[in-house]
Amino acid sequence: MLENTLSESTSQQSKVVSSQASKSRNFQAIKFALIAAFGGFVFGLDAANISGALRFVSSQFELTSMQTGNVVGCAIVGVILALFFTGSLCQHFGRKKVLLAIALTYSLSTVISAFANSYEMLVVGRFIGGVAFASITVSAMYIGEIAPAKQRGQFVSINQLLITLGSLVAFIVNYFLVKSMGNIEALTDQNIWRVMLGFELVPNVIWFGLLLTIPESPRWLMSKQRNTEAEQVFNDISDPAEVPAMMEDIKQTIAQDSNTSVIQQLKLLFSKPMRFLVILAVCYAVVQGATGMNAVLFYAPTVFEQIGMSVEDTFLQTIVLGAVSVLFTLVAIFTVEKWGRKVLTVGGLLLITVAHCSIWYGFDNATYVINQPAIETIAEQGVDANKLIPFIGKDYHSDVELKTDLASVYSKKELPLVSGAIINASININPAFVLFGLFAFLAAFNMSIGPIMWVIFSEIFSSRVRSVALPFAALVQSISSWSIQQFFPWQLENMGAANTFLYYGGVAFVGCFVMMLILPETKGKSIEAIERQLVKQG
Numbered sequence: 001m002l003e004n005t006l007s008e009s010t011s012q013q014s015k016v017v018s019s020q021a022s023k024s025r026n027f028q029a030i031k032f033a034l035i036a037a038f039g040g041f042v043f044g045l046d047a048a049n050i051s052g053a054l055r056f057v058s059s060q061f062e063l064t065s066m067q068t069g070n071v072v073g074c075a076i077v078g079v080i081l082a083l084f085f086t087g088s089l090c091q092h093f094g095r096k097k098v099l100l101a102i103a104l105t106y107s108l109s110t111v112i113s114a115f116a117n118s119y120e121m122l123v124v125g126r127f128i129g130g131v132a133f134a135s136i137t138v139s140a141m142y143i144g145e146i147a148p149a150k151q152r153g154q155f156v157s158i159n160q161l162l163i164t165l166g167s168l169v170a171f172i173v174n175y176f177l178v179k180s181m182g183n184i185e186a187l188t189d190q191n192i193w194r195v196m197l198g199f200e201l202v203p204n205v206i207w208f209g210l211l212l213t214i215p216e217s218p219r220w221l222m223s224k225q226r227n228t229e230a231e232q233v234f235n236d237i238s239d240p241a242e243v244p245a246m247m248e249d250i251k252q253t254i255a256q257d258s259n260t261s262v263i264q265q266l267k268l269l270f271s272k273p274m275r276f277l278v279i280l281a282v283c284y285a286v287v288q289g290a291t292g293m294n295a296v297l298f299y300a301p302t303v304f305e306q307i308g309m310s311v312e313d314t315f316l317q318t319i320v321l322g323a324v325s326v327l328f329t330l331v332a333i334f335t336v337e338k339w340g341r342k343v344l345t346v347g348g349l350l351l352i353t354v355a356h357c358s359i360w361y362g363f364d365n366a367t368y369v370i371n372q373p374a375i376e377t378i379a380e381q382g383v384d385a386n387k388l389i390p391f392i393g394k395d396y397h398s399d400v401e402l403k404t405d406l407a408s409v410y411s412k413k414e415l416p417l418v419s420g421a422i423i424n425a426s427i428n429i430n431p432a433f434v435l436f437g438l439f440a441f442l443a444a445f446n447m448s449i450g451p452i453m454w455v456i457f458s459e460i461f462s463s464r465v466r467s468v469a470l471p472f473a474a475l476v477q478s479i480s481s482w483s484i485q486q487f488f489p490w491q492l493e494n495m496g497a498a499n500t501f502l503y504y505g506g507v508a509f510v511g512c513f514v515m516m517l518i519l520p521e522t523k524g525k526s527i528e529a530i531e532r533q534l535v536k537q538g
Contacts, residue, residue, distance in 0.1 A: 025236060025237050025238060025239070026237075028236050028237050029146060029147065029155070029237035029238075030155075032146055032214045032215065032237070033143045033146065033147065033155045033158050034158060034162075035207075035210045035211060035213065035214050036095075036099065036138075036139045036142045036143055036211075036214065037139050037143060037158045037159045037161075037162045038162060038203075038206075038207045038210060039099065039102060039103070039106075039132075039135030039136065039138070039139050039162075039207065040135070040136055040139060040158075040159045040160065040161075040162035040163040040166065041162040041163070041165055041166035041169075041203060041207075042103075042106055042132075042135070042166060042200065042203055042204060042207060043133055043135065043136055043163055043166060044162065044163035044164060044165065044166025044167035044168075044170070045166035045167070045169060045170045045199075045200055045203060046075075046106075046129055046133075046166075046170075046200055047163075047166075047167060047170075047294075047297050047298050048166070048167040048168075048169075048170030048171050048174070048297065048300070048318070048322070049170045049174065049196045049197055049199065049200060050071070050072060050075075050126070050197070050298060051297065051298050051299055051300045051301060051302070051318070052170070052171070052174035052177075052178070052193075052196050052300075052301060052315065052318070053174075053192075053193035053196045053197055054068065054071065054072070054298075054299065054301070054302065054416075055301065055302070055311075055416045055417065055420075056189055056190075056192055056193040056416075056417075057071060057122065057193050058412075058416040059189060059413050059414070059415075059416045059417050060189070060190055060193075060413075061118070061119040061122070062411070062412035062413045063119065063412065063416075064412065065489040065490045065492075065493045066489070066490060067119060068489045069485065069486040069487060069488065069489045069490060070123055070486070071119075071122060071123060071126060072126075072298045072299070072485045072486070072488075073482050073485040073486030074123045074126045074127045074130060075126045075127065075129050075130030075133060075485075076130055076133070076478050076479075076481055076482035076485055076486075077127060077130060077482065078126075078127040078128060078129065078130020078131040078132075078133065079130045079131070079133040079134060079474075079478040079482075080475060080478050080479060080482065081130075081131065082130070082131040082132075082133070082134040083134060083137065083471040083472070083474055083475040083478065084471075084475075086098070086134045086137060086138065086471040086474075087262055087265070087467040087468035087469075087470070087471040087472070088262045088467075088468075089101075090138060090141065090220075090467045090471075091223075091262060091265075091467040091468075094216045094217065094220050094221075094224075095138055095141055095142040095145070095216065095217045095220055096142075096211065096214060096215070096216045096217070098138050099135065099138055099139070099142070099211050100208065100211050100212070102132045102134060102135045102138065103132075103135075103204060103207050103208040103211060104208065105128060105129075105131055105132040106129060106132040106135075106200070106204045106207075107201060107204040107205065107208070108128055109125050109126070109128040109129030109131075109132060110125075110129070110197065110198060110200040110201045110204060111125075111198075111201065112124060112125030112128060113125030113126060113129065113197045113198075114194045114195075114197045114198035114201075115194070133478075134471070134474070136159060136163075136454070136474070137470050137471055137474040139159055140159055140454040140457060140458050140470065141217075141458065141466060141467075141470050142217050143155050143158065143159065143458065144457075144458025144459065144466075145217040145218065145219040145220065145458075145466075146217060146218065146233070146237055157329070157332050157333045157336055157451035157452070157454075157455060158333065159451065159454050160329050160332065160446060160450045160451030160454065161326070161329040161330065161333060161451070163329075163450075164322065164325035164326045164329045164446055165326055166203075167297060167322045167325060168319070168322030168323060168325065168326055169322075170196075170199075170322075171300070171315070171318040171319045171321065171322040172319055172322070173196070173199055174196055174315055174318070175312075175315040175316055175318065175319055177192055177195060177196060178192070178311060178312060178315045179312060179315075189417065215233045215236070216229070216233070218230040218231075218233040218234050219250055221233065222247065222250055222251065227247070230247065231243060231247060234246060234247065262467070262468055265464065265465045265467060265468045265469075266468050268464060268465055269461075269465045269468055269469050269472065274465070277460050277461065277469075278472075279518070280456075280460065280518055280519065281456075281457060281460065281461075281469070281472075281473040281476070282473070282476050283511075283514050283515070283518065284345075284449075284453055284456060284457075284473075284515070284519070285453065285473050285474070285476035285477035285480060286476060286477075286480045286511075287349070287449065287480075287507065287508070287510075287511030287514070287515070288449045288450070288453045288477055288480070289476075289477045289478070289479070289480025289481035289482075289483075289484065290480045290481075290483065290484060290504070290507045291349075291352055291356075291445070291449070291504050291507050291508045291511065292356065292441070292484060292501065292504035292507075293441075293445050293450065293481075293484075294481045294484045294485045294488075295484050295485070295488040295500070295504070296321070296438065296441065296442065298485055298488075299488055299489070300314075300317075300318040300321055301314040301315055301318060302314075302489075302492070303438065303497075304317045304318070305419065305420040305423060306363070306399060306423065306434075306492070306497045307362075307427070307429060307431045307434050307435070308423050308424040308425075308426075308427035308429060308431070309420070309424060310381075310420065310421070310424055311420055311421075314420065320439070321438070321439070321442055324439050324442045324443055324446075325442050325443075325445075325446045326446075327443075328442070328443040328444075328446040328447040329446040329447065329450070329451060331446075331447045332344065332446065332447040332448065332450070332451045332452065333451070335447070336451070336452065336455065336523070337523055340521045340523045341452050341455060341456055341519070341521060341522055341523060342515070342519045342520070342521045344447065344448045344452050345448055345449055345452050345515050345519055346512055346515055346516050346519070347448065348444045348445065348447060348448020348449050348452075349444075349448065349449065349508050349509075349511050349512035349515060350512050351440060351441075351443075351444035351448075352441055352444045352445060352448075352449075352504075352505070352508040353505050353508040353509045353512060354440065355436075355437040355438070355440035355441035355444060355505075356437060356441060356501045356502065356504045356505030356508060357437075357502070357505050358433045358434070358436050358437035358440065359433070359434050359437035359438060359441070359497075359498075359501040359505075360437075360498050360499070360501050360502040360505060361433050362429060362430060362431065362432070362433030362434035362437065362498075363399070363429070363434060363496070363497040363498035363501065364498040365429070365430065365433075366398075366399070366427055366428065366429035366498075367395060367396065367397055367427075367428045367429075368395070368396035368399070368401075368402045368423070368426045368427050368428070369394075369395050369396070369426055369428065370388055370391040370392055370393070370394050370396075370426055371392060371393065372392065374388075374425040374426045375388055375389070375392065375425075377424075377425040378418075378421050378422055378425045381421045383418045383421050383422065384414075384418075387409040387410060388409070388422070390409075391405055396426075398496050398498070399423070399492070399496050399497055400493070400494065400495070400496040402422075402423070402426070403419070403492075403493060406418075406419060406422060437501070449511075453477070455522075456519075456522065457469075457470055457473045457474075458470070459522045459530050460522065460530055488500070491503075
């Protein structure tokens, strides 16, 4: 009897110790994933900061709509350039060292952008920051290689969560900066944007310090035949009993070409057996980039301005926007392993289609009237309303018509600062359709194609080609996103808000149909098993 009691006690103690060890390993994996994904936080911070700074930058440097697009879009050009080298650098130096270099590049970009004394210098700073945006790809690569198969979707989705958190922090900081302009004498139209952009230096330095504490990717270590180091990393983040089988599976995928060159990987990636993988990645990347997320993220105050909100209100609404993004990214993290990648993707795209149609309907039914009460309201906000007198009694049935007349009487320096007040006083719109559409779009994107794209990309390519496949897929997504960022100001000026969002809705609808047909379910499977399945399908 005593022996049985002692045996049961020993067994219970063993279970407790085992459970504690398991929690410790899981904590380590989560910690490493969060640190790697912190580059997403910096990316989100940068995107939201430039959205707040844009109105003041456009005024100070008297930018055209295309130049405004360049200030935002040049960052994606930097991404596109970086992605040609990211795969080779990751393969040669490892994921950790590349992430450290990216953190330093972010800091350089921040300093140049905040102290820019010309449009050209700002574009250079933003371009360098774009090079650092490759952190999203490298982070997804790193996380996908350390995360357990059953939790990989949640781990990679952390990338999107950090992007949304970064955006939220920037929206909050920008709002309080704008709100303080009348109370803090040092904050003016000429320098507030420098404070917005310069704030990024703080998280940049923090991220660099945190990156020094993470291990190298164990799969990369094995590709370099550093198996002992890889085993130690796996033992820190996985059940030691499962490590031998896990390492053996990885060995089989890299045994034949552990030192494959980038050129050889590219040839393998675009070979016939992997054709389906490439088509799937390209389709997903194009759809994710072209549904309009970067228009809302990088131009958030501008979008809210179209509804007729004041400057302060537009910045306040961006905080709500950021909070919605964070909330629904958390939904994705907690449902991606339960509902699966395909259900979230198709459902998300369907909701995005509905959201953009709602935005289109709201803007398409808006009218604008310049009358005496409107002019008096505009004048009360410190705008020179006398220039609007020739337009008294004129009705506008689209924002394009109104903006054309405004551009004829206000200079490029004045227009970015006065257009919001004029739209606010002259618009007749039911904002509920637009606001519902905007927030529904943000919710749908962040619980579906935003984070799920990186989950899919980290899963469908094995270590044989991942160093070139992820940058390639990200390159396609970047080009798609660049087209949105670059031309959104031009679209607003020439197509109008209604038709611009209707176009995004059309992209989402087509994407929903395509993903329904070709996207497989990958949850709970190892990277190697997923590739074997999809290569056979191709």
